[in-house]
Each structure stands twice: as C-alpha cells, then as structure tokens.
Amino acid sequence: MLDPQMIENLRAISPDDGGALIRELVGLFLQETPPRITDIETGFAKGDAPCLARAAHSIKGSASNFGASELSGLCAEIERNGRTGNLAAIPPLLARLQPEYARTKAALEALVGGS
Numbered sequence: 063m064l065d066p067q068m069i070e071n072l073r074a075i076s077p078d079d080g081g082a083l084i085r086e087l088v089g090l091f092l093q094e095t096p097p098r099i100t101d102i103e104t105g106f107a108k109g110d111a112p113c114l115a116r117a118a119h120s121i122k123g124s125a126s127n128f129g130a131s132e133l134s135g136l137c138a139e140i141e142r143n144g145r146t147g148n149l150a151a152i153p154p155l156l157a158r159l160q161p162e163y164a165r166t167k168a169a170l171e172a173l174v175g176g177s
C-alpha cells in the first residue's frame with residue numbers, strides 16, 4: 063500500500079524527531095485530501111475539467127510522497143483525462159477514488175500509530 067522506501071526517505075529527513083515529521087505530513091495529507099476529492103467530484107459535476115485536473119494533480123503528488131502508488135496512479139489518470147477534457151472517462155475513475163483514499167488513509171493512520 064505504502065512504499066517502505068519512500069517512508070524511510072521521509073524519516074531520513076529528520077531522523078531524530080521521533081516521527082514528528084511523518085505525523086505532520088500525514089496529518090496534512092489527511093486534512094487536505096478530502097476537500098480536493100470534493101473538488102474533483104464538483105469539477106466533474108460542473109464539467110470543469112481544469113478544476114478537476116488541478117485537484118487530481120495535487121492529490122497525485124501528495125500520495126506519491128508516501129509511495130501510495132495506487133492512489134497516485136488513479137489521480138494521474140483523472141488528471142490526464144481532465145487535462146484533455148475527456149470527462150467521459152472520469153466516472154469509473156471516480157468510483158475508485160473514495161475507496162482508494164480510504165485504503166491509503168488507513169495505511170497512513172496505521173503508520174503514524176506505530177511511529
């Protein structure tokens with residue numbers, strides 16, 4: 063679910079902080095991602111492809127920092143289709159977005175619970 067090497071890379075940034083950096087980054091991700099998911103859903107509902115693409119891009123980058131490749135890849139697909147205006151491809155991707163975020167959230171919460 064999360065790439066252990068990416069997590070170790072984050073830990074190496076501040077190795078003596080007792081996991082504080084990881085907890086802070088996870089907290090920010092968990093706080094900022096649900097509104098961005100809402101932006102994706104709203105962008106799709108309104109036909110606002112650029113809004114949808116921007117929100118997906120943001121989640122993609124944040125998820126990749128933790129090595130959450132499934133969520134990052136899914137958001138990359140949403141972003142790509144948003145940038146090309148291919149809104150017809152979005153519904154099946156949206157159907158996967160909330161469950162994938164929930165899996166990532168659970169993995170991140172387990173990570174910081176064990177930090």
